[in-house]
Amino acid sequence: MINAMFVVWRESFEAALVVGILYSYLKKRPEGAAKEQALNFMWLGVLGGVLLSVILALGINYAETELQGIALEQFQNLMLVAACVLITHMCLWMKIHGRKMKSELETGMKEAMDSSKKYEIAILSMLAVAREGSEIVVFLYGVAFEAMEKKMMSSLVVYALIGFVLSIGTWWVFNRGLKFFSQKVFFNVTTVFLLLTASSLILNVTRKLIQSDYLPTIKDVAWDTSGFINEQTSFGQFISGLTGYQSTPALMTVIVFVLYWIMTYGIYKFLIRKECVAKQAVQAA
């Protein structure tokens, strides 16, 4: 359940980052009705984003109560895949847009303020909150399902709250620009952690599909590294929970793992190239 803390931590941090940029931009505007209105739109967007996430959570919850047995299991597998895709997408997006996110957001704000379309500010903050919020919802779903059955919902809520408080703390430190806190290190470390989490999600789905005979193993044991890290030890279980490590993976699992990283890397390279082309086009114009 400590995973819940990490995910809530980084996701809320990103939402806070975006809202923080919008807020400090608006704070610097000259006083007046326009500023008041813009700030109201911003908070409205935050509220809308939270609301959208809650609606998603309710929708998933509804689907869950309607489904049973195998259908429920497939639904859960689907949610795990969705969480994997969302987390990977978020990491790639931040890697490419993160550096100029601030200037992009401020350009959007300036355009909204200059035109009469101030409601666009609400859309900006709503999208930021809803995106991170829906990722939290989809990821926590699997954990929450288990927690509810075991009547351990309160400890899950506590972990999620710790993650939330940590994100506020990180955000505060971040804004202070304290020397010991390196933005680059924070993002790189959490990106590696989140990509590993994402790949472990897809490996979990693969294992479940193999156990239910939906997927062939191709070769039952591709290799055996139990002499190196053994899942029977508590250290091995920790590593396995964090990364999806298996000492005797099926060949199918290995293929899924390799495909995940090739695809993630490929999409990353593709986006970088697209970004470069777009930049050159702007410079040429």
Add this chain to the structure above:
Amino acid sequence: MKLLISLALLSNVAFADDLKIIELHIKNHKYDLEKIEVEANKKFKLKIYNDDSSSEEFESKSMVVEKFIGPKKSITITIGPLKPGSYDYFADFHPSTGKGILIAK
């Protein structure tokens, strides 16, 4: 790739039937078999019946299995190949009563 997968599927189906099936019942939140012996390094199937009117989850940390079983339902899972050793399993919703050990020899 497609060919590879379909070939693999075929070969899997071909020997899937040869797997040994072990039947396990859950009654009053207890497993009827609390000690199971299987052949090491060989895949096998567990068919688990939940005879209770409450739902249960078959779970084993050492075999890395977690499977929900509805009331009066049964499920089948493919496990292994396991290395020689002992593997614990338990009933996740009633861990104090439902537990057992599987030994791979």
